Amino acid sequence: MDISPILDGFGVVLEPANLLYCLIGVIIGMLIGVLPGLGPGATIAILLPITYGIGPVSAIIMLAGIFYGAQYGGTITSVLLRLPGEASSVVTVFDGFALAKQGRAGTALGIAAIGSFVGGTVSILALTLVAPVVAGFALDFGPPEYAALGILGVLLISSVGNGNRLKAIIAACVGLLLATVGRDTFTGAERFTFGSLNLAEGIDFIPIAMGLFGLSEILYNLEERHNQVHSPAKVGNVWPSRKDLGQAKGAIGRGSLIGFVLGVLPGGGAVLSSLAAYALEKRRAKQPERFGRGAVEGVAAPETANNAAATSSFIPLLTLGIPANATMALIFGALLIQGIQPGPQLVTEHPDVFWGVINSMYIGNILLLIMSIPMVGVFVRILRVRPAILAPITVLITLLGAYTVNNSAYDIYLVIVFGVLGYLMKKFGFEPGPLVLAFVLGSMIENSSRQSLLIFGGDPAGFLTRPISGTVLALVVIVAAWPLIRKALRRKTPDRVEEKIT
Amino acid sequence: MSPPDPTRPDPTRPEPDPPGAPPLDDADVLQAEADRLQAELEEARPPHAGxxxxxxxxxxxxxxxxxxxxxxxxxxxxxxxxxxxxxxxxxxxxxxxxxxxxxxxxxxxLQDTERFSRSSLLTVVGLVTLVGLASLLPVIGFEIPSLLLMFVWLRWLGRESWRSSIVISVGAVAAFYVLFVLLLQIPLPRLI
Amino acid sequence: MTILVGYLPTPEGEAAVDAGLREGRLRGERVIIVNSPRRGAPVDERKISDAAGTELLRRAREAGVDAELRQPLHDDDLPGTFEELIRECGGTLIVIGLRHRSLVGKFILGSEAQRILMEASVPVLSVKAPAVRAEL
Known part of the structure; x- marks a missing residue:
């Protein structure tokens, strides 16, 4: 393997400007991870206009920093307040909060930070080795493969996310439909434009993402009742003792592995892997009853796994051009804006982006380790800020940012429209994530399926006879029918299910 | 939460793990615990809409x-x-x-919808200020509309006191001016 | 009848509790220690932990006073929160600690204590923190 592009990547990262953006990214990530309310998706969406101002590499380094920084930050509230900042930190609550009640909050946070660092770093190393191989494999992919992969990606995100599956797929289809607005690339016909010049260019990704992820979340949070106020928690000594580290060692190792593997899967990799890692540790433990009462492994395993998964979820994006989750969809969009098509060609055509982003994660994880062990007290203080003060500031950043993209108020209105749509979707139980993801992939899926039909001479059976697209489409069918399959399997083996419950 | 009904999917529960994931024996128990926590967090949200x-x-x-x-x-x-x-x-x-x-x-x-309540009015008020900003921005610059938006959100949506609403909104808009106009030199429409 | 004591974990708050408990024993009235955090932020340093609350109640028991701890949330209307408690429990007196603040500080931050003094419907006993706390 030729390592010179990897080393060049370090050169890119170590440029002072990029180091600064990495630092800014991870600090913002930590902050919003600690603060309840705005998640990393919303934050990245709101900051998308920045990508116009700074170069693609710097922008993606910063946005990625926000993404994995939030994984570190989410731990703090789980441990101290029993309030998971992120879905992937939910299981951390069980043992983390128990430890905090015993006055060992510092130990929990320290172990979580070290686990996150190890998990993240192991995952980056694996990513460095695996990603170019996957990308090389995918180089032969033609339009049929991409069409099939795109459909699989959309379907998986809709299936694995929170909430009702039917609603998620409907939302995804609406996203696909929105992607068709504008001039058709094949025939030049105007679709769904209704004579509007603004719509003829199609709908930009930025206002959709800012509205559906950013503004909708702010509007939705306005209705939150804040009836819980906690007294300040003492963090104490954050350096875990040798004994704690010894206890957590195995959990951290296994968590890294589980996180890396599950993170590659599109969908809720980070959430799923934290659950899986916790369950595995509990099953392996000599005294499983310690779990839930302050077991160090119960903090180490899920935190390691969710960070490893957050890192490895970059693989499908950087190698196949298929975002694995909603946040990756945003980064995908940010790259497209810069005229960079994420996919197998990325590693050869834009090695600076590819290796720059990957290598920045080493630096980011080191920065996060520094920030979350000695500086944890600083971030805990953020919890005293009232969301009511932050909300209008975020709104202003969103709207003014939207304006700066094209210097037009039209974009602000667009953000507002999609903000309302996202708010209503949340109120009626539809996740905006699948819609945004499908919108991002929409034109790719349409173009490649139409190209494929031309290749096949109009015979859709061609999708099934090619080995890779056929396999992927078979997976699509399995995923689509998974609830039915699962039900059938359960009915056949009722004994095993009962055994599980007791 | 109501007892799980096997005939319909439980909205709060993520769909089963995708194929390829390792089988999780304790996953169901764990999921139940996570659901309980989730339900507790959702107490801050309005009830479902029926x-x-x-x-x-x-x-x-x-x-x-x-x-x-x-x-x-x-x-x-x-x-x-x-x-x-x-x-x-x-x-x-x-x-x-x-x-x-x-x-x-x-x-x-399904129980994944949310009822509109009196606090949904807050969202409507918020929305009106957003449209107001969008329509005033190209006409009179960003300073005054931003100031008004900040103030309305702080005083009436956030129930801050008069005093802190004024202080924070003036401070925030001044900070925006310094950051966006003076430091980053972003071409925002300005009053003068 | 009840005495309401405004308590924050500061020297002024301690002084208020001391004065409130003395007053409670003198009048033979029940004391409600009011520790009201601001609604909104996940953490408010004014809210005391359960352990600190137990300690306050222990102090009251030692002083021979029947005491209770309440921790209602308030928005920007702390005097209103006190008024509600007065109506609910038949309050006869409010005890609060005052802290010295410069004019500018008062203008920017406002003073909850001052508003209670002005708006309360029952007599208010205001105490200062001792320069050097002798007892406690």
Whole structure:
């Protein structure tokens, strides 16, 4: 393997400007991870206009920093307040909060930070080795493969996310439909434009993402009742003792592995892997009853796994051009804006982006380790800020940012429209994530399926006879029918299910 | 939470793990614990809205699908050998129609909607200020509309005191001015 | 009848509790220690932990006073929160600690204590923190 592009990547990262953006990214990530309310998706969406101002590499380094920084930050509230900042930190609550009640909050946070660092770093190393191989494999992919992969990606995100599956797929289809607005690339016909010049260019990704992820979340949070106020928690000594580290060692190792593997899967990799890692540790433990009462492994395993998964979820994006989750969809969009098509060609055509982003994660994880062990007290203080003060500031950043993209108020209105749509979707139980993801992939899926039909001479059976697209489409069918399959399997083996419950 | 009903999917529960994931023996127990925590967190949210809201949501989705079918069929579907511009949107719209019809029939018992409450008025007020900002911004610059938006959000949506609302909104807009206009030199419309 | 004591974990708050407990024993009235955090933020340093609350109640028991701890949330209307408690429990007296603040500080931050003094419907006993706390 030729390592010179990897080393060049370090050169890119170590440029002072990029180091600064990495630092800014991870600090913002930590902050919003600690603060309840705005998640990393919303934050990245709101900051998308920045990508116009700074170069693609710097922008993606910063946005990625926000993404994995939030994984570190989410731990703090789980441990101290029993309030998971992120879905992937939910299981951390069980043992983390128990430890905090015993006055060992510092130990929990320290172990979580070290686990996150190890998990993240192991995952980056694996990513460095695996990603170019996957990308090389995918180089032969033609339009049929991409069409099939795109459909699989959309379907998986809709299936694995929170909430009702039917609603998620409907939302995804609406996203696909929105992607068709504008001039058709094949025939030049105007679709769904209704004579509007603004719509003829199609709908930009930025206002959709800012509205559906950013503004909708702010509007939705306005209705939150804040009836819980906690007294300040003492963090104490954050350096875990040798004994704690010894206890957590195995959990951290296994968590890294589980996180890396599950993170590659599109969908809720980070959430799923934290659950899986916790369950595995509990099953392996000599005294499983310690779990839930302050077991160090119960903090180490899920935190390691969710960070490893957050890192490895970059693989499908950087190698196949298929975002694995909603946040990756945003980064995908940010790259497209810069005229960079994420996919197998990325590693050869834009090695600076590819290796720059990957290598920045080493630096980011080191920065996060520094920030979350000695500086944890600083971030805990953020919890005293009232969301009511932050909300209008975020709104202003969103709207003014939207304006700066094209210097037009039209974009602000667009953000507002999609903000309302996202708010209503949340109120009626539809996740905006699948819609945004499908919108991002929409034109790719349409173009490649139409190209494929031309290749096949109009015979859709061609999708099934090619080995890779056929396999992927078979997976699509399995995923689509998974609830039915699962039900059938359960009915056949009722004994095993009962055994599980007791 | 109501006891799980095996005939319908539980909305708060993520769908089963995708194929390929290792089997999780304790996952069900763990999921139940996570659900309990989730339910506790959701106490801060309004209660669920009942079957009519579900039906309404499905009907709106259905209408979007019908609209898509109508518009895309006027665009021309073409043939599979020569797909027209309307074929792809047509196919998606048909899927939307099928799925939302299914949702209308099966989804009435779901509990994932939220009732609109008095606090939803806050969202409406917030929305009005957003539209106000968007319409005033090109006319009189960003300073005054931003100041007004900040103040309304702090004083009436956030129930801050008069004093801190004024201080924070003035401070924030001044900070925006320094950051956006003086330091980053972003071309925002300005008062002067 | 009840005495309401405004308590924050500061020297002024301690002084208020001392004065409130003395007053409670003198009048033979029940004391409600009011520790009201601001609604909104996940953490408010004014809210005391359960352990600190137990300690306050222990102090009251030692002083021979029947005491209770309440921790209602308030928005920007702390005097209103006190008024509600007065109506609910038949309050006869409010005890609060005052802290010295410069004019500018008062203008920017406002003073909850001052508003209670002005708006309360029952007599208010205000105490200062001792320069050097002798007892406690």
């Amino acid at each position: 079957p009519y809201a579900q039906l309404g949501a499905a009907v709106v989705a259905l209408a979007a699908g019908v609209f898509g079918v109508v518009v895309s069929s006027t665009l021309g579907l073409g043939r599979l050998t020569q797909p027209g511009p309307g074929l792809w949107p047509f196919a998606i719209s048909v899927i939307i129609i099928v799925l939302s019809a299914t949702l209308a029939f099966t989804g009435r018992g």
